[in-house]
Amino acid sequence: MNTSTLGRPVDTDEKASALRRRRNRFNRIMLTLTGVCAVVVVVPLLLIFYYLMVAGAGSINLDFFTQLPAPVGEPGGGMANALLGTMFLVLLAGAIGIPIAVGAGVFLAEDGRSPLATVVRFTADVMNGIPSIVVGIFVWAWVVVWMGRFSLLAGGIALAVMLIPMVTRTTEEMVRLVPKELREGGVALGFTRWRTTLGIVLPAARSGILTGVLVALARIAGETAPLLFTAFGNPFWEWRLNEPISALPLLIYQYAISPYDEWHRLAWAAALVLIGLVLAVSLASRFLIRNPYRQR
Amino acid sequence: MIMEKLSDAGERTVGQSPVRSSPSGNRPAPPPRTGEPAPDGGLAVAARDFSFWYGKTQALDSITLDVPVRRVSALIGPSGCGKSTFLRSINRMNDLIPDTRHEGEILLDGSAVYSSGRDVVELRKRVGMVFQKSNPFPKSIYENVAYGPRVNRLVSSRGDMDALVEESLRQAALWDEVKDRLDRSALGLSGGQQQRLCIARALAVSPEVILMDEPASALDPIATQKIEELIHELKDRYTILIVTHNMQQAARVSDFTAFFFMGRLIEIGKTEEIFTNPRQEQTEAYITGRFG
Numbered sequence: 001m002n003t004s005t006l007g008r009p010v011d012t013d014e015k016a017s018a019l020r021r022r023r024n025r026f027n028r029i030m031l032t033l034t035g036v037c038a039v040v041v042v043v044p045l046l047l048i049f050y051y052l053m054v055a056g057a058g059s060i061n062l063d064f065f066t067q068l069p070a071p072v073g074e075p076g077g078g079m080a081n082a083l084l085g086t087m088f089l090v091l092l093a094g095a096i097g098i099p100i101a102v103g104a105g106v107f108l109a110e111d112g113r114s115p116l117a118t119v120v121r122f123t124a125d126v127m128n129g130i131p132s133i134v135v136g137i138f139v140w141a142w143v144v145v146w147m148g149r150f151s152l153l154a155g156g157i158a159l160a161v162m163l164i165p166m167v168t169r170t171t172e173e174m175v176r177l178v179p180k181e182l183r184e185g186g187v188a189l190g191f192t193r194w195r196t197t198l199g200i201v202l203p204a205a206r207s208g209i210l211t212g213v214l215v216a217l218a219r220i221a222g223e224t225a226p227l228l229f230t231a232f233g234n235p236f237w238e239w240r241l242n243e244p245i246s247a248l249p250l251l252i253y254q255y256a257i258s259p260y261d262e263w264h265r266l267a268w269a270a271a272l273v274l275i276g277l278v279l280a281v282s283l284a285s286r287f288l289i290r291n292p293y294r295q296r
Numbered sequence: 297m298i299m300e301k302l303s304d305a306g307e308r309t310v311g312q313s314p315v316r317s318s319p320s321g322n323r324p325a326p327p328p329r330t331g332e333p334a335p336d337g338g339l340a341v342a343a344r345d346f347s348f349w350y351g352k353t354q355a356l357d358s359i360t361l362d363v364p365v366r367r368v369s370a371l372i373g374p375s376g377c378g379k380s381t382f383l384r385s386i387n388r389m390n391d392l393i394p395d396t397r398h399e400g401e402i403l404l405d406g407s408a409v410y411s412s413g414r415d416v417v418e419l420r421k422r423v424g425m426v427f428q429k430s431n432p433f434p435k436s437i438y439e440n441v442a443y444g445p446r447v448n449r450l451v452s453s454r455g456d457m458d459a460l461v462e463e464s465l466r467q468a469a470l471w472d473e474v475k476d477r478l479d480r481s482a483l484g485l486s487g488g489q490q491q492r493l494c495i496a497r498a499l500a501v502s503p504e505v506i507l508m509d510e511p512a513s514a515l516d517p518i519a520t521q522k523i524e525e526l527i528h529e530l531k532d533r534y535t536i537l538i539v540t541h542n543m544q545q546a547a548r549v550s551d552f553t554a555f556f557f558m559g560r561l562i563e564i565g566k567t568e569e570i571f572t573n574p575r576q577e578q579t580e581a582y583i584t585g586r587f588g
Contacts, residue, residue, distance in 0.1 A: 181431040182434075185494070186433070189420065189424070190418065190421035190501060191417070191444075191447055199443065199447070203433075203434060
């Protein structure tokens with residue numbers, strides 16, 4: 001009987017190498033499959049961008065950023081009021097929502113085992129899953145009906161309701177990532193708990209929280225459904241809290257379902273601008289995500 | 297007997313820092329800093345039948361020991377023996393961990409650390425702590441030292457603060473290395489420098505006792521040596537308790553050594569006696585490397 005150099009019978013060696021070949025083949029197949037999945041994830045974004053460029057880029061010019069929408073039938077016109085409206089809505093939502101959400105997130109991270117924290121965390125998760133149209137109806141029922149009118153305020157509140165659970169949870173996660181040694185360092189110096197949290201833990205988590213805030217702002221900037229019955233839309237310049245206001249997603253919706261070709265082109269252009277804004281904010285947050293503990 | 301001893305200890309001043317301004321003015325003069333502590337007093341920290349539990353797990357079992365003023369006391373023992381738990385009980389850092397309880401008492405300068413009326417914040421100002429992993433705040437070098445005194449309102453003017461920061465950094469033997477970059481991030485310092493910065497930070501709030509939880513275990517030999525020299529410098533002014541896994545280190549830096557094993561205090565005594573002539577067989581076995 002033949003033996004290998006190690007003295008084992010040859011037929012066992014052959015079995016072993018066949019097994020090894022099969023494993024390696026299986027390994028390559030699985031790696032390829034997951035790689036394909038990864039590519040598929042990227043494809044929609046590329047396609048969206050490509051299509052928006054083709055359909056919308058032609059309508060983007062200086063007027064688009066400086067003019068009011070033109071009346072039906074007239075060519076040209078812009079979406080300056082909608083851009084401004086989206087900015088106001090997002091800023092208002094941030095002003096209302098960010099302090100509440102960061103405060104709640106800190107509470108969840110610092111007092112996470114209390115019954116209140118458990119309830120709040122569960123509620124935030126449920127709210128993250130609530131369809132945005134439901135948020136719109138809810139704010140309509142409480143704010144719009146109460147004020148007797150559609151308004152910037154109602155739209156801002158609706159977007160804040162969307163923002164709060166997102167930022168609450170990311171803040172909690174980011175504060176939890178702060179090493180406990182840092183917290184102990186503050187407490188050991190004789191700081192009270194809130195002083196340690198505010199003066200040491202929060203600054204250490206700042207870049208992560210900021211990233212979460214930016215991602216959430218980008219998310220709500222593109223929301224349409226919560227604005228349908230709250231901000232409502234407005235063809236004119238507007239900045240007052242108690243008046244209806246235009247927003248990019250609203251305009252896209254209105255123009256896209258209109259029968260006019262010119263409006264369709266403007267809707268594509270608006271969509272391109274909106275995606276561009278979201279992408280810019282996402283990229284900005286990439287730069288902030290760096291951990292301060294790795295900086296040298 | 298014990299109570300007499302403790303109330304006597306309460307009269308004495310403990311660890312007077314040169315930068316402290318007001319409250320220590322009317323205390324009696326500190327005892328001579330060489331020689332043995334008087335048998336009837338000079339206790340900075342004392343434990344009386346102190347036991348501690350994490351949930352249902354008992355970590356400390358009836359610890360009774362005395363820590364003399366302005367000496368370095370080392371706590372040694374194998375991992376999990378309770379030495380860190382004991383250290384963290386002195387400034388009640390264990391309060392941060394949920395579901396713990398204790399029995400017995402720890403006394404700081406004669407008064408009970410765990411009494412219900414105790415102001416924990418005030419306690420932690422008097423008992424500073426240096427951790428195993430250096431944990432500078434993500435702020436400038438200056439701010440790391442100044443933050444504690446500012447929050448605790450120890451100084452009023454900008455000039456006093458500058459002086460206090462310099463004094464603290466000098467005491468921590470770091471001043472010459474950082475004086476030109478006080479406004480730079482503390483996270484840019486080397487590991488050994490960060491650890492000395494943490495010591496400076498602790499000194500800046502004028503503690504009486506400094507707890508060190510394996511302060512050099514993550515450092516290279518040269519940085520370790522600097523920390524050890526620093527401990528030697530500081531014991532003129534502060535009472536120091538140091539937890540260490542390194543027995544040579546305990547022998548080098550400490551005046552007294554306590555050997556912990558499985559939550560109990562096996563032996564405590566002068567360091568040279570513990571290391572040359574231990575009374576307990578377990579101590580000898582650990583020191584000679586037969587277990588642990």
